[in-house]
Amino acid sequence: MTRYRWVAARKAEGFPTTKACRAAGVSRQAFYDWSGQQASGLSAKASADAELVAAIRSIHADSGGAYGSPRVTAELRRQGRRVNPKRVCRLMRLHGICGIHKRRKPRWKVAGGSRPAPADLVRRDFRPGQPDQVWAGDITYIPTGQGWLHLAVVLDLGSRRVVGYSMAADMAARLVVDALDTAAASRGGRTGGVIFHSDRGPQYLSGDFASALARHGMRQSAGRVANCWDNSVAESFFSSLKRELVTQTxxxxxxxxxxxxxxxxxxxxxxxxxxxxxxxxxxxxxxxxRQRLNQAA
Structure with missing residues (x-):
């Protein structure tokens, strides 16, 4: 601690300034000159911080609210400003300026465990040539102000049509069973021999889903673990849904x-x-x- 700071501390405690200066070996005038410089310095720093915060807000707004402190710092430097990343981070936190963070993915469990995965009967052959030969299913989640809404769909790979779907607040196996039942009803129950293809999610490997497939006379197929290409048609469908609707609303x-x-x-x-x-x-x-089939008959 400098002598001037020591005097300032004693003054703050209520001691007379003259006696504190005498004890510290400094003049009253020198102490007051130092105090004025300190006040001026603090004022200059506050002004500089306010100017920098304005620049940060402008960059953050131009990014659509997406930029966090690393990108804001980089953009400030691109503009020719010499800034410390820690200072930018501190000011953004102090003023409640934050970027868009990746949403935490929901975690779920399915009661009763999972069955061994079935074989891949499709092997990325996603063009069967006619409807009701191969169906594909998958699940995604949609953010709302009340929490996640989970969506399970069933796609006909022949026509790319959504033949069934179900939405619910949870990820229980019932979600995919309901989607399958809806699809079967939309096709008038003509599901015997249809291949149902999906990933190896626990809902699709549950006993309830196996029972539903057996009830509809369908065969099950599943892609490999952590390989989105094995169910790419369903992945592409969800990509379109999120790009055209979910991210816009x-x-x-x-x-x-x-x-x-x-x-x-x-x-x-x-x-x-x-x-x-x-x-x-x-x-x-x-x-x-359907018209081609009728003409051929």
Whole structure:
């Protein structure tokens, strides 16, 4: 501690300034000159911090609120400012400025354990040529103001049509069973011999799902562990859903998300053209396929 700081500390404790200066061996005028410099320095620092915070807010706003302190620091330096990353981080934290963080993925368990995974009967052959030969299923999660909404879908790989789906607040095996039952009902129960393909998620390896497949006379197929390409059609569907709907909308409630997803799937089936279907919608492709069969008969 310097002599001036010692005098300042004694003054703050209520001791007379003159006696404190005499004890420290400094003049009163020198002490007051030092105090004025300190006050001026603090004022200059506060002004510099305020100017830097304004620049940080501008960069953060231009990024759409996405930039955290590392990118803000990098952009400040790109603008020619010499800034310390720790100072930027401190000011952003102090003023409540934060970037967009990756959402924590939900974790789930399925009661009763999982069965051994079935063989891969599809082997990335995602063009069976006609409907109701191979179906693919998968699960995703949608953020809402009330928590996650989980969506399970069933896609016909022949037409790329969503033939069944289910939404719920949890990830129980019932979610995928309901989606499968919906798909079977939409096809009038004509499911005997259809291959159902998915990843090795615990819901698809549950005993409840195995029973549902047996009830509908379907065969089960599963891709390899941690290999998204083995179920890429379902992955691509969810990618489109998130790009065109989920990332563009903030859902206040699960009910709002359900309504929006329901509408989007309706448009997907009836209005969204696919390059794999020669730029037809899934519904159009199935109608044309049915007409060809009738003409051939």
């Amino acid at each position: 903030r859902f206040a409630t699960r009910d709002q998300a359900r309504r929006e997803v329901f509408s989007w799937i309706g448009r997907y089936n009836t209005r969204r053209i696919h390059s794999t279907l020669h730029y037809q919608t899934p519904t159009e492709w199935e109608n044309h396929h």
